[in-house]
Amino acid sequence: MVNFDLNGAHISFEVPTTMTLLDMLRIELGVTSVKKGCEQGECGACTVLIDGYPMTSCIILAPQVEGRHVYTIDGLADDPLMKELREAFMENGAVQCGFCTPGMLLSAYALLRDNKRPSEEEVKTAIEGNICRCTGYVTIIESILDAAERIAPD
Amino acid sequence: MKPLTGFSLLRPPTLVGALEMMSTLEHAQPIAGGTDIIPTFRDLGSKPVHLIDLGLIEELNGIIEEDGKILIGPTTTHSQIIASKVIENFAPALHDASRWIGSVQIRNRGTIGGNLCNASPAADSVPPLLVHGAEAHICSLEEGHWIPLLELFKGPKMTVLEPNEILMGLRFPAIAGIGSSFQRIGRRKGFTLSVVNAAVYVERNGDELKEARIALGSVAPTPIRAPGVEDKVRGKKMSEELIDEASAACVEVASPIDDVRGTAEYRKDMTAVLVKRALHEAWRRAGGEL
C-alpha cells in the first residue's frame, strides 16, 4: 500500500513493490500525460515533480513515493507560471509531436519557480535531461526565457 | 526494458532496522535513488531478492562540518552536494564533478553513496573524493570501521562490501586555502557517462607545491591514485614544465580499455590533457599563479 499526494489529492493505493511510479501513474491511476520513452531515466519523457523536484518516474519504485507530493502537468493546469509557459510554447511554435512536452514543461516549471531570471545556459541545463528529437530545442529555450520575462518583468 | 520482477522492497525507517535486514536476509541489496540499480536490474550480477531502501533513514542524509572534517551521508543526492556551500568551499572538485553526473532529474534522485557503491571505474564523484583523502565508513549490525576510499573498490562494479554491510558515510578533512579541480570528457555536452575523468588536489606554499594528489577515472578497472607521480612533484616549485611532466607521467599509470564510449588510446592521451587542466585550475584556486 502506498499513500501519497498526487496533484493535490490524497491517494491510497495497493501496488506491487516491483511496479514503477511511471506504470502506477499511467496504468493504474490513468495519468497518461506522463510518457514512457526509455524506462532507463535517460530521455526525461516521464519526468514528474516529487516534493517539487523534477525526477524521472520510470526508475522510481511506486512505494518510494510514500508520503511525498507528486505533481504532473495535470495538477498545474491552472498554475499562473505553467500558464505563461504554455502561452510561450504556443506562440513560439515549441510543440511539434508533443511527446517530450509534459516532461519538458515540468523541468521548465521547476527552473522558473526557483530562478526567476535564468541565463540561456541555465535553461539548457534545466532541460538537459529532457530529450527532444523534433524541435532542435531552440524554440523551447526561447519559450522558457519568454515566460520568465513575462512572469517577472524587469 | 524487460519487466522488473522477483524482488521485494523494504523501507526501514531506522538504521538499525536496515542493518538488521542486511544481516538476516539473503540476497539483500541497499537502494537509495535507484538511478543505477533500476535501469540495469535485469543485468545485475547479484540478482537481489530484497531491496533495502535507505531513503527514510534521516541520519544517512546530509552534509555537516564537524571537528575539521566534512561528513557526507550516503543518501545525500548530487543536487544536495551541488547546493552545499561547504562542499563548494572546501572541495570544489567534488562540487564540479557532481554537476556532471546525469541530468537534473538524475541528480535530484541519485546519491553519492549509490555512485560509489555502483563502483563504475568512470564514477565522477570518486576522483575528487580520492584526492581529498576521503575515507568510507563501512557498517554492519555488529560493527563499523573506516577505510581509505580507494580500498572500497575491488574491480569494475565491485566493492569490498560484504553482504551484511552498507556504506554508512564519507569523511574528508576540511582545509582552508587548498585548491582542487575535476576535469572530464564526455561524448556530447549534454549528460553522458565520462569517457575519461581526473581530479587534482594541491596545497600551496608560496610557489611551491606543498601537497599534490592526482586521481584518475576510466583508465583502470577501478578509479586510481597516481602516488608515483605525486611523489615526483611534491615539494617542487610549480611551473608549466612541472605540470607537463606530471601529466605525461600519469599516462604511464593509465591502463584503459576500448569500449563503446571510447578507445584505450584516446583515454591514455586524454589523461595527460585532463591532469594538465586540473593542475592549472587547482593551482589557481589555491591562489597560485603561473
Added chain:
Amino acid sequence: MEYDRILSDLLNRDEYLVIGKKTVRSDALDKLLGKARFTSDYIPKDTMTVKVVRSTMPHALIKRVDTSTALRVPGVVTILTAKDVPGENEIGYALPEQPFLNDKKVHYVGDPIALVCAIDETTAQEAIDAVVVEYEPLLAVFDIDAALAEGAPIIHKENNVAVKTKIRKGNIAKGWKDSDVVVEDTYWSPYQEHMCLEPEAAYAVPDGVGKVTIIACMQSPHLVREKVARVLGWKLNQVRVIQALTGGAFGKKDDTGPLISGYAALAAIKTGKPAAYIMDRSEVVSVTPKRFPVRFKYKSGADSEGKLTAVEVEITLEVGAYANRAPFWLWRQTAHACGPYEVPNVAVDGRAVYTNKVYGGSYRGFGNLALHFAAEQQVDKLAYELEMDPVDFRMKNILRIGSRTTCDQLLDNSVGIDKCLAGVAAASEWAKHREPVRIGTKVRGWGVGCAYHGNSTSRSTPDWSAASLMIHSDGSLTYRTAICEIGQGSPFGHAKIVAEIIGCNLNSIKIEQPDTDSTPDSKPTHGSRGLMMGGTAAADAAIKLRERLIRVASNMLDCPETQVELRDSQAYNRKKPSIKIPFAEIAEEMHIRGENPASFGFYTSPRRFFDAETGLGYNYAVYTFAASVAEVEVDTETGQVEVTKIWPAMDVGKAIDPLIVDGQIHGAISHGIGFAIMENLQLKDGVVTTTGFKDYIIPSALDTPEIDDTIVVEEAYKYAAFGAKGVGEPSIISIVPAVVNAIHHATGLRFNTIPITPDRMHKALKEAGKK
C-alpha cells in the same frame, strides 16, 4: 490549374488571411495540457499483451519452434507462428521476401518468429524465455564486401544484390578529358537510428464478426490497412486503421506501422480479444529499420574555370536483412548523385547489397543525406584544388531555371538554391571568415553545404492525394486527410490552406485523425509530399466547397458571384460590405437546398517521362533546395567538436507557416549535427550493442548551436497549393556537409566517414601532426 496563383486568380485578394503568418498550431494546447493521446494512452488496463519472439541468430534455418512449454506458463493466452497466419505470410515493402513471421529462415538478429499473447508483460516475457527455437546456423555476412565476395552465403538471392540502378548522361570519357582537376575518394555513411521519443505501439480490437479496428503509430493508414488485410486474408473493408497522434516518426514509422499493426491485429482476431503491442526502447533500437549505411566511390572533375565537367559514382548501399525501401532509396541517391549542380557528363552505378544485420528503411533525407555528405565534400575538394572560394565554386555550377539535373531533368519552375546560397554567404559574412581562427586550444572554422531533394515519388511514378471537407449546419467544418500528424504540422498546414480558400476562421476547422473507414487515401506521409501533395488535395476540396458557398451566398446576398467575399467565416458583397451573413446561415441554407455540404479533393502530379535504360528523364515533380553555413570549434587537445552556429536557408516554394518552417529547420539541424558528430550505432556479430539513449547519444539542449534566422526563399511551385513545397527533409541534408566542411576549414582534415567523435578527431589530428 496553377495552384500557386490561387490568391490572385481565385480569391481576388492581394493579401493572405492566414498563409505565411505565424499561427498557433491547433493541436498545441492539448499537447501542452497532456490531454493529447498517443497510441499507448488509449490502451485500457489489463489489455492482452503481445510480445514478439525474435531470432537470436543473424543467419540460420529454423529447424523447429517448440512452444509447448511456453504455452503452459499461466496467463499465456496463445502463441502464434507462421502456420497461424490466415492470409499471406508476407510483409515486404518493395520485394516479396519478408515473411510476416519467419518459419523457414531468419536473416538478422531480431527477425520475428512468433507472437506471444499473454495477460501482462511479465507473463509474456516468461513465455518468450520458454519458447525453444532450434536453428541450423548459416554463415552470416556483416559487411557489403563479404556479402559480395565469391562464395558468400546467399541471404535472399545469388550474389546478394537486391537491386541495381544506373545513369548515363553525356560522355564520361570526354568529361575526364575536359577536366583540369580530378578528385577521387571513397566515403562511408553509417547507420543512423531515428530515436523517436515515442516507442512504437499498436492496439487492435476485434468485433468478433469479421472486422478489426487498429489504433497505432504510422505514417500511412492505407498502407497499414493494405498490408494487414493481406496478412489476415481479409478485404480492405474488414480492417479499420486509425492513426493516433504519433510521437515522432522521421520515416521509421512508415516501415514499422504495418508490422506492429499486423502483430496486434493477428493476435486480436485469433484470440477474439483486444490486443496491445508496445515496443520497449532497446527493442526499437535493436530491430527496427535504420538509415541505410552506404559507400560511395566518387570521382569528380572540373575545368580550370571551375566548371564541373564529369561525375562518376559507384554506390554500394547496405540493405541489411531485407530490401524494404532499398529500390527507392538507391534510386534517389542515383538521381541526385551530382548534388545540386549542373554536370554535363555523368555515370552512376548503384547496387543494394544484403547483409545479416538490421535492415534499412525510411529516414528523413531518404538517401540524400549520405549522398550529399559525399558529393558536397567532393565539390569542396575541387574548390580547394583550384584555390577557388567554396561558395564561388558552387555558385558557378549551381542549378538554376533552365538547368538540367543529374538525371537530365530540365528545371523550368521553382528553383531558388542560388538565392539560398547567396543568402547564407551574406548572413554569415562568409568573405570575412576565410581563415580559421585560433582561440586557446580551440580552432574555429566555417563550412558551407548545399542540398536539393526531389519531392514525392521518383521515376515519374504517378503520385496523387485526396482529402475531404465538410461544412456543418452551424458553420463549423470537418477536414479529413490521411496525411499523418507526426509532429511536423502538415495536417495543420492543410487546415490553413482550407481556411485561406474558404475564408473561415482557422479554429472552426476540426482536423480528424486519419481513419481508413472515412478518410480518403492521401498516400503516405513521406518524401516531403505531405504538404505539397496532401495540401493541394486540401486546396481542391476547399475550392469545390468554396464554389458552392459562393453560389448560395450570392443568392442570399442577391449579388453576382464574382462580388462575393468570404472572410472571417462570413460572406458579404464587396460592394455592400456592411451586410454580412455568417457561415452558419449559409451552411443551413445549403442543407435545406440539397447543396452538397461535403467535398472530395483530389490532386495528381503532372505526368512525367523517365527512361529506365539511361536513368534520365523528368524524375521528380519539383525539388526543394537548401543551403547552410556552419561554424564549428574544434578543441585540438581533446578532439571535441562543437557546432557553434548555423545559418540556414531553404527554398520552400511558399511558407505556409513560418513557425512550422523554423521548427523543421531547427529540428533538422539538431538531427544533422547528431549524425555528424555523435550518433554512433554499434553492432557486434550482427547484434546492436548501443541499445538506448545512454550509448546511442543524440543532441540534448546543451548541444544546441546558435541558429540564425532562417532565410526563407519562396520560388513558388506552380502545381501546388500557394506554391508550397516540402520542408522536412532538405533542411537536414545540407547540415552534415556544412559541418564536415567547417571541420575541414578549422583543422585541414577531411573525414570520409561520420560521426566525427572526439577520439576519431583526436586520432586524425595526432596522425597529421597537428596539435
